[in-house]
Amino acid sequence: QKEVEQNSGPLSVPEGAIASLNCTYSDRGSQSFFWYRQYSGKSPELIMSIYSNGDKEDGRFTAQLNKASQYVSLLIRDSQPSDSATYLCAVNRNGGSQGNLIFGKGTKLSVKP
Amino acid sequence: ETGVTQTPRHLVMGMTNKKSLKCEQHLGHNAMYWYKQSAKKPLELMFVYSLEERVENNSVPSRFSPECPNSSHLFLHLHTLQPEDSALYLCASSQDYYREVTDTQYFGPGTRLTVL
Numbered sequence: 001q002k003e004v005e006q007n008s009g010p011l012s013v014p015e016g017a018i019a020s021l022n023c024t025y026s027d028r029g030s031q032s033f034f035w036y037r038q039y040s041g042k043s044p045e046l047i048m049s050i051y052s053n054g055d056k057e058d059g060r061f062t063a064q065l066n067k068a069s070q071y072v073s074l075l076i077r078d079s080q081p082s083d084s085a086t087y088l089c090a091v092n093r094n095g096g097s098q099g100n101l102i103f104g105k106g107t108k109l110s111v112k113p
Numbered sequence: 114e115t116g117v118t119q120t121p122r123h124l125v126m127g128m129t130n131k132k133s134l135k136c137e138q139h140l141g142h143n144a145m146y147w148y149k150q151s152a153k154k155p156l157e158l159m160f161v162y163s164l165e166e167r168v169e170n171n172s173v174p175s176r177f178s179p180e181c182p183n184s185s186h187l188f189l190h191l192h193t194l195q196p197e198d199s200a201l202y203l204c205a206s207s208q209d210y211y212r213e214v215t216d217t218q219y220f221g222p223g224t225r226l227t228v229l
Contacts, residue, residue, distance in 0.1 A: 004155065043203055043220035044156070088156060099144065099210045099218065100169055103156035 004091050006104035014112050019076040021087050021107050026070070029094030033065055033072045036088040038106065044088055048074060079111045116140045117221035119204050125227045128194060134224045136187040136204030144210035145187040146218065147179060151200040162187060163210040194228045201225050 003026045013019045021035075032051055036044035050056045050063040050072065062075040072091075076083055086106040093100040117138045126132050138145060147159040161169035162181040176198075178190040187204055204221040 043222055045220070046217050049217075090156075097161075097168075097210050098212070099146075099207055099216055100161065101158060101218075103158075105153070105155045 004089055004102050004104035006087075006089050006107045008105055009108040010110050011107055012110045012112060013079050015079060015081060017079050017111075019079045019083065019109055019111070021074040021076075021089075021109065023072045023074075023089030023091075023104055024070055025072070025089075025091045025102075027091065027094045027102070028067075028070060030091045031094075032092040032098040033063070034090040034101065035061075035063060035072075035074045036090060036103075038086045038088055040085070076109075079109075081111050081113050084109055084111050117204060117206055117219050119202075119221040119224050121224060122222065123225045123227075125229065126191070126194065127229050128196070130194075131190070131192040133191065134189040134202055134204075134226075136189075136221055138185055138187075138204075138206035138219075138221075140206055140208075140219060142206040142208050142219075143184055144207045144216075145181060145184070146205040146207075147177075147187065147189050148203040148205065148220075149200050150203055150223070156203070160189075161210060168210060191226075194226075196228050199226055199228045 005024045035048040038044040048063040050065045056063045060077045064073045086108045088106045089104040090101040092098045149157045159173045160179045180188040201223045203223045205218040207216045207218045
């Protein structure tokens with residue numbers, strides 16, 4: 001069974017701190033990795049994608065990928081209350097198109113003012 | 114979110130009813146997707162259409178029947194559903210399902226389905 005695992009949380013961090021969200025995946029052949037943010041009652045929106053080992057930075061967000069360890073993470077610097085949401089990790093299904101995604105259950109992040 | 118619309122937003126149906134969910138995308142995309150999001154479970158990909166051709170069916174029961182009459186519209190026909198099918202059904206679209214690089218999927222607001 002191909003799976004994507006995330007700690008469901010809630011992860012609570014104070015405003016201005018770094019939030020660290022982690023994800024592991026079972027399919028060693030996966031090549032595409034995504035982080036989606038989902039506010040309560042809303043639909044998911046893509047915030048980061050990463051394809052190569054290492055770090056990818058976009059504003060306050062940094063995605064980190066380690067294919068050998070089958071691990072992908074998302075760091076949010078200077079966390080704001082508006083970052084409070086559920087963060088979904090998604091990985092493409094090996095052998096499928098990069099759009100054929102397997103999602104984790106999500107980590108709920110709460111940023112306290 | 115306004116690029117992908119879904120109707121109805123809420124639907125309550127009995128197990129013997131037949132209903133349809135509708136999705137429309139205004140982004141000029143070639144690929145459309147149906148997802149199911151249940152409480153306590155991951156978002157699950159159900160079907161993918163690329164240029165109106167079904168290219169993925171992730172072991173979805175036959176009581177769910179998708180239809181894609183053109184690249185802008187996607188339907189999910191429902192019949193003889195079970196209470197465990199109650200969930201949020203999300204539609205998404207993307208430029209090209211087979212792209213080698215990032216092909217962002219844009220989600221609609223979803224239809225909250227309750228099966229009694």
